[in-house]
Amino acid sequence: MPRPEDSPWAVSVAQVASRAGQSKSVDAVFPAPSGIGDDIVGIKEGTDVHVVGSFDSIVDGLVFTGRISAPVSTECTRCLKPINRDWTVDVTAFFPYDAPNGNDARNGKGEVDIIAGEDESEDVYPLSGDGAFADLEALIRDTLAESLPLQPLCREDCRGLCPQCGADLNEDPDHHHEVVDDRFAALAALKAQLEAKE
Numbered sequence: 001m002p003r004p005e006d007s008p009w010a011v012s013v014a015q016v017a018s019r020a021g022q023s024k025s026v027d028a029v030f031p032a033p034s035g036i037g038d039d040i041v042g043i044k045e046g047t048d049v050h051v052v053g054s055f056d057s058i059v060d061g062l063v064f065t066g067r068i069s070a071p072v073s074t075e076c077t078r079c080l081k082p083i084n085r086d087w088t089v090d091v092t093a094f095f096p097y098d099a100p101n102g103n104d105a106r107n108g109k110g111e112v113d114i115i116a117g118e119d120e121s122e123d124v125y126p127l128s129g130d131g132a133f134a135d136l137e138a139l140i141r142d143t144l145a146e147s148l149p150l151q152p153l154c155r156e157d158c159r160g161l162c163p164q165c166g167a168d169l170n171e172d173p174d175h176h177h178e179v180v181d182d183r184f185a186a187l188a189a190l191k192a193q194l195e196a197k198e
């Protein structure tokens with residue numbers, strides 16, 4: 001079984017977990033866990049994820065408050081232009097002392113579901129290694145996955161593409177087509193014929 005401290009997302013919190021009222025700051029880069037978003041809007045596994053914040057010990061656990069940022073690659077849902085920008089999310093999470101051991105929880109015993117619960121106001125994660133480590137993998141994955149834009153736009157007022165020819169309407173706002181409906185074309189031809197006979 002892998003040791004908790006071998007996880008690339010493990011943060012040692014043993015010092016602050018000993019008593020309430022202590023704080024440990026975090027300013028580190030972690031590899032993006034797998035499973036954040038999809039090919040269209042997502043963060044590639046292994047991408048640098050910057051985590052800045054602090055663990056503060058309270059009576060029954062550690063509260064992490066901080067900011068997670070990672071580069072997101074996607075494309076505008078209207079004009080299909082590639083978008084590359086840093087995605088930053090503020091996060092607050094709770095690592096209770098009385099949670100089941102992190103490894104047990106990951107073995108599928110289901111206990112973590114109870115602890116992580118349906119309480120959306122605060123994310124709760126188990127400590128690992130008998131409380132000596134806070135593993136940020138699930139926190140990073142959940143926080144980024146939940147906040148990714150479903151319909152990313154290159155800019156709020158993107159005009160998109162011409163539905164007829166695909167021209168980028170941002171570059172050519174006056175772009176339009178003459179009526180191309182075949183029925184109108186046929187009528188126009190008929191009208192021309194009739195007019196020619198007069």
Ligand SMILES: [Zn+2]
Nearest residue numbers: 076079154158
């Ligand atoms: Zn766009």
Ligand SMILES: [Zn+2]
Nearest residue numbers: 162164165167
């Ligand atoms: Zn067009």
